[in-house]
Amino acid sequence: MSAPTDWFRYKGNHLEIDGTRLEQVANKFGTPCYVYSDRGFLDPLTALKKGLKGIDHLICFAVKSNSNLSVLSLLTEAGAGMDIVSGGELFRALTAGAPAQEIIFSGVGKTPGEMATALEADDQGIYAFNVESVAELATLSTVAENLGKRARVALRFNPDVDAKTHPYIATGLKRNKFGLDRKEILTIAAAHETFPGVSIEGISIHIGSQILSLRPLRESFTKVRALMKEVEKILPHRLQFVDLGGGLGISYGKERPISIPDFCKLVKEYFGKLSIKVILEPGRLLSGNAGILLTEILYRKVRTQRDFLIVDAAMNDLIRPSLYESHHEIVPVQKVKNGKNKKTDVVGPICETGDFFAQDRSLPLHLNQGDLLAILSAGAYGFSMASNYNSRPRVAEVLIQNGTPKLIRERETYEDLIRGEVHT
Ligand SMILES: Cc1ncc(COP(=O)(O)O)c(C=O)c1O
Structure with missing residues (x-):
């Protein structure tokens, strides 16, 4: 053995x-x-940070993969932000000492109550919401306006790319419940003034979990970069960030995972020269x-x-x-x-x-x-x-x-x- x-x-x-x-x-x-x-969590985080050196980035640990407070503190102290999907995960992340401005809120079904709590966290609120539907965007806009705030938002793009993983953890296909398609995103961008409580500043994706090949990532990065250009032509301002999600696979014994330096090289190739912040949401890779x-x-x-x-x-x-x-x-x-x-x-x-x-x-x-x-x-x-x-x-x-x-x-x-x- x-x-x-x-x-x-x-x-x-x-x-x-x-x-x-x-x-x-x-x-x-x-x-x-x-x-x-502890090294099991910290070594891959260090490798990611090293690989992304030279570009503005934030690595948000996907709390859902391991939400123990001590684990979150360990990663927070090592400079990770947090990717959350519920009010409970927000509570955990803040309790563990994560700065609100380094928290990203993902997920298809955020409630108005969760949105309000996130907008008010540490006064300044969390860094951004990854919004997955027009109805959610409208709700977030209203909640933020009622609080006298403006929510920073990324529109989650569903690029219709097959992550070639288990169907239960594939999230980037048209038939999945996640994200917005290109047309929906362009329509939202054109109508941005109808959502005064939000500021559309990014595009996010997450095509699935336990991804073992760079190919689907390259395919989705190509689509994201093209979409960002289209959105920037419509909005009156430049986009500030791109959130590339999580999903990097690990070895459970026989798999040969994507190497962290190769992944970072790909990220830099596509987004390194755009003068924007690159956000990642790794879960499994770190835990x-x-x-x-x-x-x-x-x-x-x-x-x-x-x-x-x-x-x-x-x-x-x-x-x-x-x-x-x-x-x-x-x-x-x-x-x-x-x-x-x-x-x-x-x-x-x-x-x-x-x-x-x-x-x-x-x-x-x-x-x-x-x-x-x-x-x-x-x-x-x-x-x-x-x-x-x-x-x-x-x-x-x-x-x-x-x-x-x-x-x-x-x-x-x-x-x-x-x-x-x-x-x-
Ligand atoms: C939006 C989002 N981001 C990040 C992750 C983390 O994925 P992984 O643990 O594969 O990195 C998930 C997992 O479901 C997710 O849904």
Whole structure:
């Protein structure tokens, strides 16, 4: 079994993060739990910043991918802005110390209440709203006018480009609910005076997630740049920024992701000479390989065709395999050399056949009750998509920061499960 990721490595037979053995983490904080590496978040951020050096840019972390306060603070302190999609994420970002002027509000269904809160954050309001429909633009304009404010806006362009990713995370096709087409954007630009509460200052896109090729990005950048020119001919002012969204893929084991320098080169090629701010909204790229889900084997159930390893984590803790049939590498926390392997399903205790982390995976036969497994690449859309299904308390989160394990979210209790419920 190879070295799992850049930040989680075997030293001898023990899986470690920055000198901390995962067995130690399990002993101290229990299982299941998410374990993150600070460097796992910071290294790709640094690489992006380095790649974009020389152009005005803002890297807004997609809070939805991992919304733990300590993670947001870590990234804020390292100079990231935040990309939010709800009032709750705005609250988290501000609580973590993100400056409002470095927050971008994305999403197709912002409520008037959320818009007002964002416009009033830190008095000056957030940096910009990515608007996805005419009706939303009209609502934002009214909300801002009523508050005596003017909202900075990017119109989200749906370029009808196939991101060649899982259909549930493709967002840039005509049939998807996201964004406005070219004609709609030009019509809005021509009618900009009818929206006095907003100032149209940018174009944004986000064509999908887990993108592994530069081709769809190049295709959409070409379309964005052409559209920006058309919009600037209509508006009485120049555009101030372009938001290129997130979506850069990571390796979950076999994939060969786009290299960060290659991506930055492409961004510079298309937008480097336009004297505008370039905004990015990476989520998975910064958080995906920064975290693992640590779980203990409860039972080995032996069958002829395949065995089942029943673990103490379940689909409510990490839903990606059930939801998207996503592949996550699973490795033993303690390696045993030269053992035999067997076709194995790694499953959770939930009463659903879809409650699996791996199917038909070749895993060591010696793995048994009490052994620990690490489910890799679980830092993005892991805890942030967790639920209490089957009345399972949500798990703890631990961040290895400067080599020291810190509990950044307590494991929920049974009391937490019924908080807010009324017992009639
Ligand atoms: C508008 C927007 N921006 C950014 C992201 C982050 O995507 P990723 O985690 O693939 O970078 C998403 C993900 O759904 C999104 O919808």
